[in-house]
Amino acid sequence: MSKYPKPETETELKSRVIELSGKSLSQLADEIHWPVPENLKHDKGWIGQLIEVHLGASAGNLSEPDFQNLGIELKTIPLNANHKPKETTFVCVVPLLSHIGLSWEDSCVFHKLSRVLWLPIEAAPSIPVAERKVGQGFIWSPSEQEMQELKDDWEEFMELISLGQVETITAHLGEHLQIRPKAANASVVTTGIGQDGLRKQTLPRGFYLRTSFTAQILQSQFN
DNA sequence: TGGTGATCATAC
DNA sequence: GTATGATCACCA
Numbered sequence: 001m002s003k004y005p006k007p008e009t010e011t012e013l014k015s016r017v018i019e020l021s022g023k024s025l026s027q028l029a030d031e032i033h034w035p036v037p038e039n040l041k042h043d044k045g046w047i048g049q050l051i052e053v054h055l056g057a058s059a060g061n062l063s064e065p066d067f068q069n070l071g072i073e074l075k076t077i078p079l080n081a082n083h084k085p086k087e088t089t090f091v092c093v094v095p096l097l098s099h100i101g102l103s104w105e106d107s108c109v110f111h112k113l114s115r116v117l118w119l120p121i122e123a124a125p126s127i128p129v130a131e132r133k134v135g136q137g138f139i140w141s142p143s144e145q146e147m148q149e150l151k152d153d154w155e156e157f158m159e160l161i162s163l164g165q166v167e168t169i170t171a172h173l174g175e176h177l178q179i180r181p182k183a184a185n186a187s188v189v190t191t192g193i194g195q196d197g198l199r200k201q202t203l204p205r206g207f208y209l210r211t212s213f214t215a216q217i218l219q220s221q222f223n
Numbered sequence: 224t225g226g227t228g229a230t231c232a233t234a235c
Numbered sequence: 236g237t238a239t240g241a242t243c244a245c246c247a
Contacts (some may be wrong), residue, residue, distance in 0.1 A: 043242030044231055052240080061234055061239035078242080082245095090224085090241060122224060123242090182247080190236070193234045203229095211226085 003032075006056040008028040010070055010139070016055055017119065017137040025121075027132035028054055036130045049078050051119060051134075058214055066117075070138065073116050073138035073210060077214055079122030085211040086123050094179055094205045096166055104151045108209050109177065113150065116140050120219065132169040138221050145214075146177070148178070152209075164195040168204060182206030 007013040016076055028050055029036045037043045053058075057066035057074055066074040080086040092108035104110055120135035142150060153174040171178045183204045194200030199209070 040242060042231060044242045048240045053225085063238065069238085076241085087242060093237075116224090176226085180227065183230075185230060186228090186231090186244075 004054055004056040006058060006069070007067065008069070010072070011120055013055065013067060013070065013072070013117070016140070018116065020051070020054060020119070020134045021136045023134050024130065025050065025132050025134070030132070038181065039129065041072065047078075047121060047122050047132075048074075051076055051121075055117075055211070060158055065112075065115075071115055073112050074119065075116055076119045076121050077218070081124040081126065083120075085214040088178070088180075088208040088211055089214055090182065091177070091207040091209060093182055094157070094166075094200065096190060096205070097199070099161060103157070104154055107154060109154050113142060113209075115126055116155060118214075118221075121163075136222075140221070149176055158208075161193070164193045164197060164200075166192050166205070169205075171208075174210070176210055178208050179205050180208055 007016060010211050025047065028037050032050075032053055034050065037046055040046055052066065052074065055066075065071055068193040076087055077089065078086040091112050095108070096103065104142065117139050119137035119139055122132040122135070140155065153176055157174065157177070157179055160166065169179050171180045173179065181203050186203065188204060189201040190204040193200050204220065
């Protein structure tokens with residue numbers, strides 16, 4: 001889409017983010033001739049993809065940062081009526097087999113969260129999707145303390161997985177990160193390690209950031 | 224009513 | 236199935 005080429009510099013990206021702030025989703029959708037869904041029940045990724053187009057993110061389902069040349073990952077963050085995160089944030093799929101010898105610095109969580117463009121968007125159910133407005137986006141990296149806490153969570157999870165305990169992991173575990181299912185439905189399977197140490201088919205899972213953590217990020221940015 | 228567990232669309 | 240993008244829906 002030549003109308004929205006990829007930003008070549010961080011400065012360019014930032015100025016485009018400023019241009020988006022305050023705009024409604026129907027404005028953005030109209031510009032690229034996209035219909036606006038009544039609700040997101042069957043279009044859960046619609047807002048994220050709408051923003052990707054407008055910011056010129058390298059689209060597609062590649063395992064690359066959204067802005068590969070800048071090393072920046074784009075995450076929209078839905079806000080409730082109190083302007084706090086409404087949902088957890090998906091980070092990446094949990095490695096259940098090829099994690100042996102994987103270090104924190106080589107993990108998908110480390111890479112995805114090293115540099116993130118957070119873009120808050122109104123998501124209170126009382127506001128029709130078309131009327132929801134884009135907030136003020138900003139580029140973020142974890143503080144030293146946040147990075148350490150994320151690493152601690154990650155290492156706790158990876159140890160359990162190595163021990164074949166993945167099916168004992170619930171979303172209650174983890175300070176900032178949590179592990180929850182990540183699949184089209186409960187019948188999807190991937191290969192993991194069972195309690196006997198042998199391969200076993202199990203439900204794919206993903207790492208998610210708790211809303212308390214993303215709330216902390218927003219607060220440090222706007223307060 | 225907030226969080227956990229489940230689910231939806233789409234490209235390849 | 237795995238990757239991208241996430242929100243839904245129910246129950247404690």
